[in-house]
Amino acid sequence: MFEALERDPRVRVRRSGAPDPDGRCVVYWMHRAQRAADNPALDVAIEAGNALKKPVVVFFGLHAFVERANLRHYRFLVEGLPELAEGLARRGVGFVLRRSPDHALLRFLTGVKPALVVGDESPLRQADGWRHTVARALRVPLWTVDADVVVPSALLLKEQYAARTIRPRIHARLREFLVEPPSPRAAIRWRLPRGVAHLRPSLDVLDGFPCDRSVSPVSGETGGRAEGLRRLRAFVRRRLDAYGEDRNHPEHDGTSRLSPYLHFGQLGPREVARAVLDAGGSHAATDAFVEQLIVRRELAVNYVAFNPRYDSLDACEPWALRTLRRHARDRRPVLYTADQLEAAETHDPLWNAAQRQMVESGWMHGYVRMYWAKKILEWTRRPDEAFDLAVVLNDRYLLDGRDPNGYANIAWAIGGKHDRPWPERPVTGTIRWMSFASTSKKFNAREYIARWSSST
Numbered sequence: 001m002f003e004a005l006e007r008d009p010r011v012r013v014r015r016s017g018a019p020d021p022d023g024r025c026v027v028y029w030m031h032r033a034q035r036a037a038d039n040p041a042l043d044v045a046i047e048a049g050n051a052l053k054k055p056v057v058v059f060f061g062l063h064a065f066v067e068r069a070n071l072r073h074y075r076f077l078v079e080g081l082p083e084l085a086e087g088l089a090r091r092g093v094g095f096v097l098r099r100s101p102d103h104a105l106l107r108f109l110t111g112v113k114p115a116l117v118v119g120d121e122s123p124l125r126q127a128d129g130w131r132h133t134v135a136r137a138l139r140v141p142l143w144t145v146d147a148d149v150v151v152p153s154a155l156l157l158k159e160q161y162a163a164r165t166i167r168p169r170i171h172a173r174l175r176e177f178l179v180e181p182p183s184p185r186a187a188i189r190w191r192l193p194r195g196v197a198h199l200r201p202s203l204d205v206l207d208g209f210p211c212d213r214s215v216s217p218v219s220g221e222t223g224g225r226a227e228g229l230r231r232l233r234a235f236v237r238r239r240l241d242a243y244g245e246d247r248n249h250p251e252h253d254g255t256s257r258l259s260p261y262l263h264f265g266q267l268g269p270r271e272v273a274r275a276v277l278d279a280g281g282s283h284a285a286t287d288a289f290v291e292q293l294i295v296r297r298e299l300a301v302n303y304v305a306f307n308p309r310y311d312s313l314d315a316c317e318p319w320a321l322r323t324l325r326r327h328a329r330d331r332r333p334v335l336y337t338a339d340q341l342e343a344a345e346t347h348d349p350l351w352n353a354a355q356r357q358m359v360e361s362g363w364m365h366g367y368v369r370m371y372w373a374k375k376i377l378e379w380t381r382r383p384d385e386a387f388d389l390a391v392v393l394n395d396r397y398l399l400d401g402r403d404p405n406g407y408a409n410i411a412w413a414i415g416g417k418h419d420r421p422w423p424e425r426p427v428t429g430t431i432r433w434m435s436f437a438s439t440s441k442k443f444n445a446r447e448y449i450a451r452w453s454s455s456t
Contacts (some may be wrong), residue, residue, distance in 0.1 A: 014135040023115025032146035033265040036087025041145035055190040057094035059102030068395035070212040075236035081201035094190030123305035159306035228261030250365035260399035297308035300408035316415025323429030353452035362399040
């Protein structure tokens, strides 16, 4: 059983070897998959613990210096921790929460003496670096499990050029991985050893927490699995059948609005996909949703996992870099400073509305997000400056920022990633262009602009 787990295609062996026979438990170092249900990493940890006849404990270290994270993000994350602890307890698994400056995993491991450590995968540079550091320091095996996608990223082998190249590869494996999760229970219940410190999971953990507090939490947006499931049920019941048409209408937003819950791992993509497929909706709507949730989202994860420059213009295709270089000296129609853009002080009411939606609600509709990024390219001095600014604003304000989807979307809009050359124009070259006139015709732009006017 134990060897079969190690060979699971979702499992990446970061440090190999046999489990420590004198270890007291299996530790699941939770980071990206913050849920107690439909979590392949948790399932692997429990199955390993049962095979080794050891209890399982989840360690969650709340790190104050995650790149470009602020109070808006931490509040949403922490709102999900109480129900996470309750869900783990129902599966016989312990939960230990610590926060900066006492968040270090290795210090915790010294106290509990694990036989094996299991983590969840993250393609983001900072988080992946933590996993490499821990693997070098450990004396027991470290496995990380790809719990954030349906088809494990490792099976795709390399960066895929576009949706058309990744789609057949993903669909060929969907039947294998889009299945009901095993959801085992721990055979031996975890008991906290004497002297091992832990915090009660509540909003109180943010009191005095030394994070960036320059961006306030969003009023009316609640993190946590229960709220994510409520939104999923409401979407399936009320909006799924119209999704194919309504998803491109920002004025009334026919999307699922689940991306923050997927970003923090409070919902998993497999359970969302299964809920939609089991709902019995129209084939057109279901296919459109699966395309976005699995194909497009996993294309973004693939991009970040296999391209180390994912959050810079350098990650984009040679044809795009060439055309942007050729037009680097073109006269811009207007130039705005970073402060003007952040404050939504441009001549363009649609762009200003999109920026205000992001700042005030922590959300931006995907269609206007494309337009938003493309105009930053037109209104800044250099393409690399535009890319960097889009990343900063995206990550600073959006609840689903700091995510592969955001980096892939910016790379598409500014650097032609996953796209193709279009007819050449000043400034943008052969990068696909979007105008106020053409974009406004796609939906009720007047209603959208009015909703996010400066008076809101």
